[in-house]
Amino acid sequence: xxxxxxxxxxxxxxxxxxxxxxxxxxxxxxxxxxxxxxxxxxxxxxxxxxxxxxxxxxxxxxxxxxxxxxxxxxxxxxxxxxxxxxxxxxxxxxxxxxxxxxxxxxxxxxxxxxxxxxxxxxxxxxxxxxxxxxxxxxxxxxxxxxxxxxxxxxxxxxxxxxxxxxxxxxxxxxxxxxxxxxxxxxxxxxxxxxxxxxxxxxxxxxxxxxxxxxxxxxxxxxxxxxxxxxxxxxxxxxxxxxxxxxxxxxxxxxxxxxxxxxxxxxxxxxxxxxxxxxxxxxxxxxxxxxxxxxxxxxxxxxxxxxxxxxxxxxxxxxxxxxxxxxxxxxxxxxxxxxxxxxxxxxxxxxxxxxxxxxxxxxxxxxxxxxxxxxxxxxxxxxxxxxxxxxxxxxxxxxxxxxxxxxxxxxxxxxxxxxxxxxxxxxxxxxxxxxxxxxxxxxxxxxxxxxxxxxxxxxxxxxxxxxxxxxxxxxxxxxxxxxxxxxxxxxxxxxxxx
Numbered sequence: 001x002x003x004x005x006x007x008x009x010x011x012x013x014x015x016x017x018x019x020x021x022x023x024x025x026x027x028x029x030x031x032x033x034x035x036x037x038x039x040x041x042x043x044x045x046x047x048x049x050x051x052x053x054x055x056x057x058x059x060x061x062x063x064x065x066x067x068x069x070x071x072x073x074x075x076x077x078x079x080x081x082x083x084x085x086x087x088x089x090x091x092x093x094x095x096x097x098x099x100x101x102x103x104x105x106x107x108x109x110x111x112x113x114x115x116x117x118x119x120x121x122x123x124x125x126x127x128x129x130x131x132x133x134x135x136x137x138x139x140x141x142x143x144x145x146x147x148x149x150x151x152x153x154x155x156x157x158x159x160x161x162x163x164x165x166x167x168x169x170x171x172x173x174x175x176x177x178x179x180x181x182x183x184x185x186x187x188x189x190x191x192x193x194x195x196x197x198x199x200x201x202x203x204x205x206x207x208x209x210x211x212x213x214x215x216x217x218x219x220x221x222x223x224x225x226x227x228x229x230x231x232x233x234x235x236x237x238x239x240x241x242x243x244x245x246x247x248x249x250x251x252x253x254x255x256x257x258x259x260x261x262x263x264x265x266x267x268x269x270x271x272x273x274x275x276x277x278x279x280x281x282x283x284x285x286x287x288x289x290x291x292x293x294x295x296x297x298x299x300x301x302x303x304x305x306x307x308x309x310x311x312x313x314x315x316x317x318x319x320x321x322x323x324x325x326x327x328x329x330x331x332x333x334x335x336x337x338x339x340x341x342x343x344x345x346x347x348x349x350x351x352x353x354x355x356x357x358x359x360x361x362x363x364x365x366x367x368x369x370x371x372x373x374x375x376x377x378x379x380x381x382x383x384x385x386x387x388x389x390x391x392x393x394x395x396x397x398x399x400x401x402x403x404x405x406x407x408x409x410x411x412x413x414x415x416x417x418x419x420x421x422x423x424x425x426x427x428x429x430x431x432x433x434x435x436x437x438x439x440x441x442x443x444x445x446x447x448x449x450x451x452x453x454x455x456x457x458x459x460x461x462x463x464x465x466x467x468x469x470x471x472x473x474x475x476x477x478x479x480x481x482x483x484x485x486x487x488x489x490x491x492x493x494x495x496x497x
Contacts, residue, residue, distance in 0.1 A: 004034045004178050006041060006202060007185055009048035010195030015041045020175050020204070025091035025322040026312035028360030032089075034175050037203040042170075042210040045199040049141045049168035050216050052196030057138050057166040061114040064164045068112045070191035071160070075105050078187060082180050086151055087313040089177035091321040091362065092275045094314060097152070104156030106445035107463050111160040117468050118165065127495075130480045136472040138166030139218040139242070143211045145232070147224045148174035148324055149278045151181045157449065157463045158221045162471040163197055170217070171200045172207050176324055212236045219470065221462065222246065223280070225382075226408070226454050233457035244458040244470055246450060248382040249410030252285040253439060254399045254425065255293050259415035263437070265300045267415070269319075271439035272388040273308060273366045276323050280455075281411045281433070281440050284383060285372070287391045287399045294392045298347060298370055301388070305348045305366040311355050322355075322362040323385060329362045332385030336367050339378035339389075345370040350386060374402060382408070396421055404430045410451030413439050432456065 004022065005012040015035035022032035037045075056064075075082070079101055086097035110117075122133040144158040151173060159169040173181040185200045201207060211217050212235045219242035222232050226247030233245040253271070255264055271283035288294035313321030323329045333351050340346050350365030364386060372379050372389040379389055393399045403412055413435035414425045422436045432451035435441030443449050443464065450461025460466040482488070 001030065002032050004032050004182060004202065006035065006037060006045070007182060007189075007198075007200040008041070008045045009199065010189055013041075022089055022176065022178065023325060023362075024088055025324055025362045026314065026355075026358050028326065028362060032179065034178050034202045036175065037201045037207045037210075039206070039210045042201055042203070042207055042214070045170050045201045046141060046214050046216050048196040048199055049170055052194060053138075053140055053168045056163075056168060056194060056197050059166075061118050061164070061166075064166070065112050065114040067188070067192045068108055068114070068160060068164055071188050071193075072105055072108045072112065074187040074191055075101065075108065075184065078183070082152060082183060084314065085180035085183060086177065087321065089179055090148065090151060091313045091324055092278075093318045093321050094316065096275050097313075100150055100153045103442070104153040107156045108160045110445040110464065111164040114164040117465075118472070126478070127480075129482060130478060132476065132478045135475045135477060136165070136468070137475055138472060140167060141170065141216050142167045142219040142221070142471060143170040143172065143217050144221040145172045145208055145211070145224070146174060146181070148176040149275065149280070150223075151177045152184060154223050155181055155184070157223075157467075159198055161463060161467045162221075163193070165468060165471040167471055168197045169199070170211065171198065172203055172211065173200065175202050175204060178202055208232065209235075212239065212241075215239075218242065220245070221470070223462070229457050230454075242470065244450075244460050244462060245456070246280070246462060247455050247457065248408055249280045249282075249451065249455055250285060250380070250382055250406055250408045251281060251283050251411045251413075252287050252399075252403045252406075253283045253412070254287045254289065254396065254403075254414040254416075255297060256289050256396065256414065256416035256418060256421060257293055258417045259293070260417065260437075261293075261296055261300065264415040265297065265304065267437075267439040268301070268388065269304055273305070273320055273386045276320050276364070277386040278324060278328075278384055279440075281442055282384075283413070283439055284387065285379065285389050285391055287393055287402060289393055289396055289399055291392060294370070294390055298368075298390060301368055302347055305368050305388075308366045310353065310363060310365060312358050312361065320366070320386060322358075323364055324362070326362050328385070329364050332364055332383055332387065335378055335381070335383045335385070336387060339369050339372070339376060342376040342378070344372045344376060344378060344389070374405075380406075396425070400425065400429055404428075407454045408451065409453035410455035411435070411441055413437070413441060432461070
């Protein structure tokens with residue numbers, strides 16, 4: 001059994017203290033161990049980043065971008081290897097893992113535009129012989145804490161942009177599936193990143209608290225559950241840190257009577273059951289406007305949910321792999337049991353699935369509920385599993401009220417042919433990311449990702465233009481060079497043009 005190590009100052013190092021098991025979810029077997037960093041190890045990574053910062057911040061943006069160009073090429077060359085590691089430790093299918101990596105590479109591509117995004121602004125002669133400009137300067141040492149469900153993509157939301165902006169980065173990935181994350185960081189070193197600019201430390205809450213409390217860490221990015229996002233935001237901001245903490249979700253899809261139902265069903269199948277529903281942008285609630293739409297939807301969904309191809313993620317041609325851990329499977333099964341007890345109609349029950357040759361794997365089939373109501377726990381809480389709930393309403397206004405009343409506001413979508421309905425939905429819905437006939441409205445890398453309400457803590461979204469603002473500070477400079485022959489009297493009033 002191999003030991004996964006930390007990456008500090010360009011070297012793989014071990015931590016002689018606590019460790020955790022890393023499972024292959026398809027077999028249920030422990031395949032690696034990962035060290036859980038002590039405070040001393042965290043401080044060592046911080047010291048490494050701090051020492052590397054002065055030289056890195058003074059490296060021209062174009063040279064930083066050249067590292068990212070080489071990094072992008074290495075990621076593409078190692079796609080199969082990275083996808084295999086993701087699938088082995090997370091359980092998602094190889095195709096899904098490759099798709100995750102490609103979306104991460106988009107953010108590397110955006111980081112390659114560093115000379116453009118860091119140009120600043122310049123105004124000449126704002127006053128007599130006075131010029132003014134603004135400059136975007138790095139914060140220093142910043143950190144990211146990333147979740148298990150996207151071990152490649154979410155870290156690539158963070159550190160390529162932070163680093164190309166001139167910062168040095170400490171990454172604390174999920175301890176459940178760290179191998180692909182570590183490999184990708186090593187590829188960035190291979191691309192020419194100086195030692196200490198990126199450090200990877202594994203750990204649990206102790207490592208998170210050490211990063212929160214360290215005065216050298218100026219900003220924290222986080223993606224995960226809402227309780228932890230709120231905790232990190234509260235504890236870090238009261239210490240003066242900049243924070244973007246992305247939390248949980250309960251994403252609704254509204255199906256109008258005029259929707260292209262066949263295409264909507266295909267979209268819902270992928271959005272609800274892809275990656276076993278372990279996505280913060282997964283559609284977990286289908287809101288049908290009218291019983292006729294709901295009945296037709298259920299009739300079309302049932303055979304497709306029952307026909308899902310489920311097996312070991314590293315096999316080809318599958319729709320779903322296992323859940324990430326046995327505890328995750330039991331938690332989702334508990335939600336299904338709770339939904340039945342609350343009176344929802346369990347149309348398809350995914351419990352009890354056994355995959356031949358992988359009987360100890362953490363498998364769960366797709367489940368489908370009908371006649372779910374807003375008072376039920378399966379409606380209110382994020383299940384994070386392959387469970388789709390159908391809610392019936394009488395109007396678009398009622399559907400929008402449901403969504404706007406929910407505590408989460410991450411993503412949503414509407415299926416319709418009616419431009420007026422789509423426009424109203426986009427204008428009035430209180431959700432950060434909206435799709436029209438697009439089930440997973442994840443913004444491309446040159447926009448920004450983030451929800452509203454209790455799906456985001458902080459003022460700036462992840463990656464894209466908001467990411468540049470998050471990882472830099474604007475400095476406004478006003479400069480004057482008086483003419484030698486001139487002499488001006490003192491001015492005591494507040495200066496103006």
